[in-house]
Amino acid sequence: MMVNPNKKILIVDDTRENLQSAMKFVLEDEIPYSLLAAQNGQVALQIANLELPDIIIMDWEMPVMNGIEATIELKRNTKTQHIPIIISTGIRLSSNDLKIALEAGASDFIRKPLEKVEFISRINSHLKLAEYINTVVKQSVQINEAQNQKNEEMIRVLESNVEDIQNMVDFYGSLLHLIIKKADSVLQKTDIKHDDIKEIISSIEMGQKTLSGFSTLNTLPDSKFVQLLLQKHANLTPQEIQLCYYLKRNLQSKDIASITFRELTSVKVARSRLRKKLGLSNSDNLTTYFNQF
Numbered sequence: 001m002m003v004n005p006n007k008k009i010l011i012v013d014d015t016r017e018n019l020q021s022a023m024k025f026v027l028e029d030e031i032p033y034s035l036l037a038a039q040n041g042q043v044a045l046q047i048a049n050l051e052l053p054d055i056i057i058m059d060w061e062m063p064v065m066n067g068i069e070a071t072i073e074l075k076r077n078t079k080t081q082h083i084p085i086i087i088s089t090g091i092r093l094s095s096n097d098l099k100i101a102l103e104a105g106a107s108d109f110i111r112k113p114l115e116k117v118e119f120i121s122r123i124n125s126h127l128k129l130a131e132y133i134n135t136v137v138k139q140s141v142q143i144n145e146a147q148n149q150k151n152e153e154m155i156r157v158l159e160s161n162v163e164d165i166q167n168m169v170d171f172y173g174s175l176l177h178l179i180i181k182k183a184d185s186v187l188q189k190t191d192i193k194h195d196d197i198k199e200i201i202s203s204i205e206m207g208q209k210t211l212s213g214f215s216t217l218n219t220l221p222d223s224k225f226v227q228l229l230l231q232k233h234a235n236l237t238p239q240e241i242q243l244c245y246y247l248k249r250n251l252q253s254k255d256i257a258s259i260t261f262r263e264l265t266s267v268k269v270a271r272s273r274l275r276k277k278l279g280l281s282n283s284d285n286l287t288t289y290f291n292q293f
Contacts, residue, residue: 007033008033010037010038010055011026012040012062013039013059013088014040018088040063041073045073054130055127056086060092061091071104071106082130085106085107086108086126088111089111108126225290228293244274271286
């Protein structure tokens with residue numbers, strides 16, 4: 001993987017000769033990096049926070065704020081904590097010093113005086129590693145976003161299914177209530193006749209036809225519509241409720257006839273009877289009327 005040439009390198013050292021040497025090595029390299037410089041840790045923090053360099057070469061021993069202190073502060077800052085830091089020193093060379101640098105958050109440790117090939121090699125290696133990590137992180141974020149979007153879509157589908165099931169249950173309940181109400185009115189009679197039994201059976205058959213019609217349309221009226229409709233027109237039959245719903249959806253008579261497997265003339269007669277039952281004149285628009293519920 002090639003390193004992006006538009007990379008910023010911050011070199012921090014209190015000795016001008018060391019700064020010039022490190023910057024010369026970078027400038028002589030084939031890839032034109034952008035160079036930033038600071039002479040102590042405190043200035044380095046300010047530049048890093050403002051410029052967000054891709055890598056920092058940090059001297060250990062410096063006035064005002066040394067390299068270890070600066071590294072700790074950079075790693076505490078969420079804005080700069082991802083920046084790889086290479087500690088450079090010609091004095092702190094023991095294994096314990098290496099441990100201190102790594103525990104502070106440094107990514108690597110290089111000895112001074114700097115050797116050009118090793119110095120450039122370390123920079124390129126850490127830039128490539130940082131670029132690879134950033135790519136993986138971005139891909140991970142994209143995957144998570146895609147998965148979250150998929151989960152949200154699944155939740156919306158499930159919520160829609162739950163709502164459809166609730167509407168189905170509510171509508172079945174409304175139809176059942178109408179049938180039970182019809183049966184109760186018959187059972188209240190002291191002398192139940194054969195025609196009364198036929199009337200109950202007819203109500204049940206109308207309910208079945210109504211449900212069959214809605215199944216053909218692959219939808220059910222929402223329970224709120226049915227409840228509000230029955231509040232104002234309690235004497236509607238299940239088949240009339242079905243017709244009300246189709247008219248609310250602005251279906252034409254020929255469409256309703258096709259859905260319910262009825263003759264067109266039969267649907268037109270049913271519309272006329274429904275209009276009279278609702279107390280509406282011929283000038284009243286049925287779709288507009290039902291959309292009030």
